[in-house]
Amino acid sequence: MTAAPSHDLDLALARKVLDAQPFSRLxxxxxxxxxxxxxxxxxxxxxELRQQHGFVHGGVLSYAADNALTFAAGTALGGAVLTAGFSIQYVRPAVGVTLIARAEVVHAGRRQAVTRCDLLTLNTEGAETLCAVAQGTVLAANG
Structure with missing residues (x-):
């Protein structure tokens, strides 16, 4: 993983930014x-987040990947970032009690970062299962 310093951003500020997104609150x-x-x-x-077969809807997985990829990039590029694009590969149906999107910076330059994300579900026993992987490019919005 290659990342620059986090530009004085911290978990508390990241939580405020996420809470400012009405869709994330929903x-x-x-x-x-x-x-x-x-x-x-x-x-x-x-x-409400499931599709007709009882699996977490792909749109929910995409949302989680997009936001996690972008927040990870923010640790390297600063707080003003925008997703330029991402791809997602669904590897198995998402079932469980919690969806987890873990993203990390693969490479960061001055104006863009490449990030990857594992999407996992957590079951009632605490076991994680990989259900999708995503990769994206995030741009610094101020540069």
């Missing part, structure tokens, strides 16, 4: 780790 997302080139976003899996 989903009940929370940041549980932030700094040193990484970020973790979690949300409780509720009935």
């Amino acid at each position: 989903l009940g997302a929370r940041i549980t780790a932030f700094g040193e080139g990484g970020a973790t976003l979690e949300l409780d899996i509720r009935e």
Whole structure:
């Protein structure tokens, strides 16, 4: 992982930024780790977040990947960042009680960062299962 210093950003500020996003509040997302080139976003899996087969909807997984990728990049580029694009590969249906999106900076320059994210579900026994992987490019919005 290659990342620059976190620009005096911390977990408390990351939580404020996430809480300023109405869609994140609607989903009940929370940041549980932030700094040193990484970020973790979690949300409780509720009935409203499932598709017709009972799995977490792919749109919810994409949301979690997008936000985690961007927050991770923010640790390297500073707080003003925007997703330039990302891809996601679904590897198995997402079932469990909690969705976890763990992202890290793979490489960061002055104006952009490449980030990757593992999306996992947590079951009632505390076991994690990988359900998707994502990779993205995030740009510094101020530069």
